[in-house]
Amino acid sequence: MSTAKGPLKGRAARLGRLMPSGPSSAARTPFVLLVVVLLGGGLISLLLLNSALNQGSFQLNELKDRTTELTDEEQALQRDVDDYAAPDALERRARELGMVPGGSPAFLGPDGKVLGEPSEAAAPRPTPTPSPKPAPGGNPAPFGATGSPVPGTATAADATATGPAPTAPTATGPAPTPPTRAPAPPPTPTNSGR
Numbered sequence: 001m002s003t004a005k006g007p008l009k010g011r012a013a014r015l016g017r018l019m020p021s022g023p024s025s026a027a028r029t030p031f032v033l034l035v036v037v038l039l040g041g042g043l044i045s046l047l048l049l050n051s052a053l054n055q056g057s058f059q060l061n062e063l064k065d066r067t068t069e070l071t072d073e074e075q076a077l078q079r080d081v082d083d084y085a086a087p088d089a090l091e092r093r094a095r096e097l098g099m100v101p102g103g104s105p106a107f108l109g110p111d112g113k114v115l116g117e118p119s120e121a122a123a124p125r126p127t128p129t130p131s132p133k134p135a136p137g138g139n140p141a142p143f144g145a146t147g148s149p150v151p152g153t154a155t156a157a158d159a160t161a162t163g164p165a166p167t168a169p170t171a172t173g174p175a176p177t178p179p180t181r182a183p184a185p186p187p188t189p190t191n192s193g194r
Contacts, residue, residue, distance in 0.1 A: 083089060103119035 084093075100121050100123070103121050104117060106114055106116040106118035109115055
């Protein structure tokens with residue numbers, strides 16, 4: 001290598017041999033292509049990563065909303081359990097099932113001694129039995145002593161099974177009046193004492 005001042009010597013000559021000495025555009029083309037491919041790949045991967053993060057954030061918001069709904073439902077169910085476990089609710093349900101409060105309990109001590117005075121539970125008050133409902137038409141269906149229909153008589157179920165039920169009066173016309181019976185004449189006194 002030579003410069004305007006003359007040929008290079010020593011260290012400068014060695015460095016001069018490492019560097020290309022002429023126009024070398026052919027050596028730069030693969031490097032430029034490599035840089036363009038790396039930049040394009042980086043941008044595409046950044047775009048894909050951004051869209052994946054957005055999709056994940058949407059799923060996260062949906063899961064948070066679902067968690068909130070489930071938490072509210074759990075709290076409502078816990079309130080229901082607490083309401084059913086309240087002492088007054090337990091007492092009401094026990095009475096509905098026919099249970100009665102127990103008497104005074106007695107305890108057996110470790111030495112075999114009975115502590116307390118046991119007492120029996122009070123018997124529940126009997127509930128009144130409902131009276132039979134009248135059959136359609138105003139006449140009550142005859143029932144026996146056990147509450148079952150007397151054989152050979154028609155009941156409301158028989159009346160509906162044999163034909164259509166009577167229709168109720170409509171608001172367009174007057175309501176029919178039920179037939180009235182004339183009162184029976186009073187018995188006449190007789191003189192049988194003569």
